[in-house]
Amino acid sequence: MLTLYGSTTSPYVRRLRIWLANTQHDFVNLKIYEQPDREKLILLNPSMKVPFLIDQQEGSSQTVLDSRAIFHYLSEKLGRPKLSWDQENQLTLIDAVNDSLVQMFLLAQSGIKADENLLFFKLQKERVNAVLIELDELASLGLFKSWNYPAMCLFSLIDWIEFRSLHNLKGLTELLAFHENNAQRIEVTATDPRK
Incomplete structure (x- = not known):
C-alpha cells in the first residue's frame, strides 16, 4: 500500500496528489508545525520535510524522501514513462x-x-x-x-x-x-x- 505523507498547502505535495489522482494510495495530511504531527514527521522522515512516501509491501517497506525521488520511484514502480x-x-x-x-x-x-x-x-x-x-x-x-x-x-x-x-x-x-x-x-x- 502506498501512503503519501504531506501537507495540503505544500506545492511539492500537491503536485504528487494531482499526479496520483487515479492511483490507489492513502494520503496523510500532517500539520508539520504542531505536535503530535511534528513528532510523527521527525520519526518517519529524518529530513523533517514533506512530502515523503511509504510503500508497504508484503514483508517489506520502502520509504522515499523528496517529491522528485517519489516521482521517479513511482514512475518506475507503476511503469509510467520517464521524463526527457x-x-x-x-x-x-x-x-x-x-x-x-x-x-x-x-x-x-x-x-x-x-x-x-x-x-x-x-x-x-x-x-x-x-x-x-x-x-x-x-x-x-x-x-x-x-x-x-x-x-x-x-x-x-x-x-x-x-x-x-x-x-x-x-x-x-x-x-x-x-x-x-x-x-x-x-x-x-x-x-x-x-x-
Whole structure:
C-alpha cells in the first residue's frame, strides 16, 4: 500500500496528489508545525520535510524522501514513462522558484521582513523573477500543453503563488493563461489548499 505523507498547502505535495489522482494510495495530511504531527514527521522522515512516501509491501517497506525521488520511484514502480532531459530541466526551473519562495515564506512567517538590500533576499528575488520569465516563455512555446508531471508541477507552483500572494504575476500572461486553463480539472479542485 502506498501512503503519501504531506501537507495540503505544500506545492511539492500537491503536485504528487494531482499526479496520483487515479492511483490507489492513502494520503496523510500532517500539520508539520504542531505536535503530535511534528513528532510523527521527525520519526518517519529524518529530513523533517514533506512530502515523503511509504510503500508497504508484503514483508517489506520502502520509504522515499523528496517529491522528485517519489516521482521517479513511482514512475518506475507503476511503469509510467520517464521524463526527457528537457522535462527534467523544466522541473529544475520550477523547483528553483518553489525553493526560493518557500524560504522567503518561512522567513516572513518567522517575522523577518524581506529587505531588498540583504544578499539573501536579493538573490532569491532575482532567481524568482528570472525563472518565472523563462517559464512564461516555455509556456508560450506550448511546452506545458500536455497535462503531464511538469505541467502539474507548474500548476501547483502558480496556484501556490496565488494562494499565498507571494509574487506579482502581472505580465506573465502565458503562465496566467496556463493556470486559468487548468484550474477546473477535477484533480486540481480536489486538492485545492483553500478548502
